[in-house]
Every structure is written in C-alpha cells, then in structure tokens.
Amino acid sequence: MDVVVSGPLIAHDFPTVLGAAAEGVGLAQVPAPIAASLVKAGKLVQVLEPFAPMTPGVFLYYPSRHQMLPKLRAFVDHVKIRAAVDGETRIHGDGKRPRSAKRAARK
Amino acid sequence: MKQNFTVRQGALDGVEAFLSVARHRNFRKAAAELGVTPSAISQAIRALERKVGAALFMRTTRSVGLTEAGERFLARAKPAFEELVAAGEAARELAERPKGVLRLSVPRAVVPVLLEPLIASFCRAYPEIEVEIAASPQLVDLAAEGFDAGIRLGEFIAADMVAVRLTPPLPYVVVGSPGYLRGRTVPMRIDDLRHHACLRMRRSNGSIAS
Numbered sequence: 001m002d003v004v005v006s007g008p009l010i011a012h013d014f015p016t017v018l019g020a021a022a023e024g025v026g027l028a029q030v031p032a033p034i035a036a037s038l039v040k041a042g043k044l045v046q047v048l049e050p051f052a053p054m055t056p057g058v059f060l061y062y063p064s065r066h067q068m069l070p071k072l073r074a075f076v077d078h079v080k081i082r083a084a085v086d087g088e089t090r091i092h093g094d095g096k097r098p099r100s101a102k103r104a105a106r107k
Numbered sequence: 108m109k110q111n112f113t114v115r116q117g118a119l120d121g122v123e124a125f126l127s128v129a130r131h132r133n134f135r136k137a138a139a140e141l142g143v144t145p146s147a148i149s150q151a152i153r154a155l156e157r158k159v160g161a162a163l164f165m166r167t168t169r170s171v172g173l174t175e176a177g178e179r180f181l182a183r184a185k186p187a188f189e190e191l192v193a194a195g196e197a198a199r200e201l202a203e204r205p206k207g208v209l210r211l212s213v214p215r216a217v218v219p220v221l222l223e224p225l226i227a228s229f230c231r232a233y234p235e236i237e238v239e240i241a242a243s244p245q246l247v248d249l250a251a252e253g254f255d256a257g258i259r260l261g262e263f264i265a266a267d268m269v270a271v272r273l274t275p276p277l278p279y280v281v282v283g284s285p286g287y288l289r290g291r292t293v294p295m296r297i298d299d300l301r302h303h304a305c306l307r308m309r310r311s312n313g314s315i316a317s
C-alpha cells in the first residue's frame with residue numbers, strides 16, 4: 001500500500017535519513033538492521049510495526065561472464081563458505097546472528 | 108639414515124639436448140631450439156654418452172642417426188622427461204594464487220556491518236588480494252566504473268546480474284525519535300503518514316521514495 005507523503009528532507013542514502021530521524025527531523029523508513037542499534041539505545045522508536053514491508057535482503061552481485069577473474073572467484077567462494085558456516089552471513093546492525101528459519105522454528 | 112640415491116647428481120644434464128637432437132636429427136636445429144650454440148649441444152651429448160657409457164648417436168657428414176643404445180635411451184627418457192616438465196607445471200599452477208585489486212561498490216549503510224564478517228576474514232585468507240571499497244549511495248554501472256562486484260538490496264539489482272544472497276529477507280521499519288513523537292499522534296495506519304514529516308530518499312533513477 002502506497003501513500004504520498006511529504007517532509008522537510010530528501011536524502012540519497014539510508015544513513016542520512018536515519019541520522020535525521022534520530023535528530024527528530026521526522027519519520028524514516030529503513031531496512032531493520034540499519035536502525036537496530038539506535039532502536040535498542042532508545043534513540044529511535046518503531047511505529048507502524050504491523051505494516052512493515054519486506055525487502056528481498058542484501059546481495060552481492062556481479063556481471064555474468066564466461067570466465068570469472070580469479071580474485072572475484074575467490075571472493076564469491078569466500079562469501080558462499082561464510083554463508084554456509086553462519087547459516088546466513090551476518091550483516092546485522094546490532095551484531096547479533098539472524099536466526100535461521102530452522103532455529104526460529106525450534107523455539 | 109643414509110639415503111641411497113640411485114640417480115646421481117646431474118643425471119638429467121644433457122637429456123634435454125639429447126631429446127632435441129633426436130627429434131630434429133640435426134645438431135644445429137637442436138641448438139637453435141634450445142637457444143645455445145651447436146658446440147654446446149655437441150659437448151652436452153658427449154658428456155651424456157660418457158655418463159651413460161654408450162654412444163647414443165651415429166654422426167656422419169650428412170646426417171645424425173640414433174644408435175641402438177640411443178633408441179633404447181630415447182624410448183624411456185622421452186616420456187620420463189615430459190612427465191617431469193608436467194610435474195613442474197602442475198605444482199606452479201597451484202602456486203599461482205589469485206591476486207590484484209578487488210573493487211567493490213557498497214552502500215554506506217552496509218560498510219560497517221560488512222567489514223567484520225566478510226572483509227576481515229577475506230583479507231586474512233587472501234593476503235595477495237587488495238580490497239578496495241567504494242561507499243556509494245547510487246547504483247553504479249559496475250563495468251563502466253571498473254568495479255568487480257557490488258552489494259545492494261535485492262530489489263535494486265538488474266536481472267542480468269549474478270546475485271549471491273548475503274542476508275535473509277529483511278523488513279523495512281518506520282522509525283522516529285522519542286522527541287519527534289512526543290506531542291504528535293503516533294501513526295496507526297499507513298494513511299496517517301500524511302500528517303507527519305516524512306524523510307524521503309532519492310533513488311538512483313531519480314524517483315523519490317518515502
């Protein structure tokens with residue numbers, strides 16, 4: 001569901017809108033991990049929780065080529081190995097491991 | 108324990124010269140192939156013949172032929188020498204570790220949380236690769252700007268790119284400071300956002316999102 005909104009500030013990246021929200025300029029919509037530490041510290045409060053839309057998540061991406069440069073191959077392999085070890089690679093603002101679906105279901 | 112070396116030191120000296128002469132049946136051509144003088148080839152062959160204890164070539168004024176001993180030597184020395192060359196190549200291949208500068212385009216928000224789990228461990232595992240991270244709010248043209256790869260939210264990645272998942276799907280949250288929310292009606296429905304100061308984002312394509 002979309003709604004046309006207005007406000008005093010337009011930014012080009014999430015850290016800027018997040019910083020402005022923490023300063024009390026207005027409401028910001030950002031991916032949850034980015035806001036996590038400020039919410040935990042009480043500097044930001046989440047609203048409209050039941051309506052939170054989802055993003056597909058963060059991805060590493062690169063052009064598909066027949067032959068991949070060894071340095072990129074090494075990095076992609078490293079990312080995949082880390083993902084296999086950690087369940088998902090941790091990219092989380094609060095430094096906590098995101099719970100995998102399996103682990104969450106066990107709770 | 109004393110090792111009993113059955114292959115004497117320098118046993119391979121002259122073998123490459125022998126194989127080249129046997130292939131070309133000509134000392135001058137063998138010398139050209141190996142980048143030495145014809146007399147150096149002659150000397151190497153003579154030394155090898157002394158070591159083996161038999162004449163390997165029959166030299167006449169017009170041609171160079173293998174003796175019976177030379178034929179026997181060739182039959183076993185050729186595959187053995189080729190195998191030695193291949194062994195060196197196989198070992199060298201493994202030693203050629205990826206190196207160079209890996210350039211990544213990454214949004215500023217992801218940089219601090221990316222460093223610890225991925226980049227630090229990668230730098231330890233591949234000390235020969237230098238990682239360059241350009242924090243950019245815009246979705247860049249990787250190839251045109253010389254990047255090897257980028258990191259973005261899935262919805263902004265073009266369909267013709269190869270994508271590797273780094274996180275599970277993430278919810279967006281709407282947040283405000285306690286100071287901002289004090290004295291205002293907390294939004295309960297999306298429609299209520301009309302009455303709030305909403306911080307917006309300009310996307311790479313120029314459109315503005317809330």
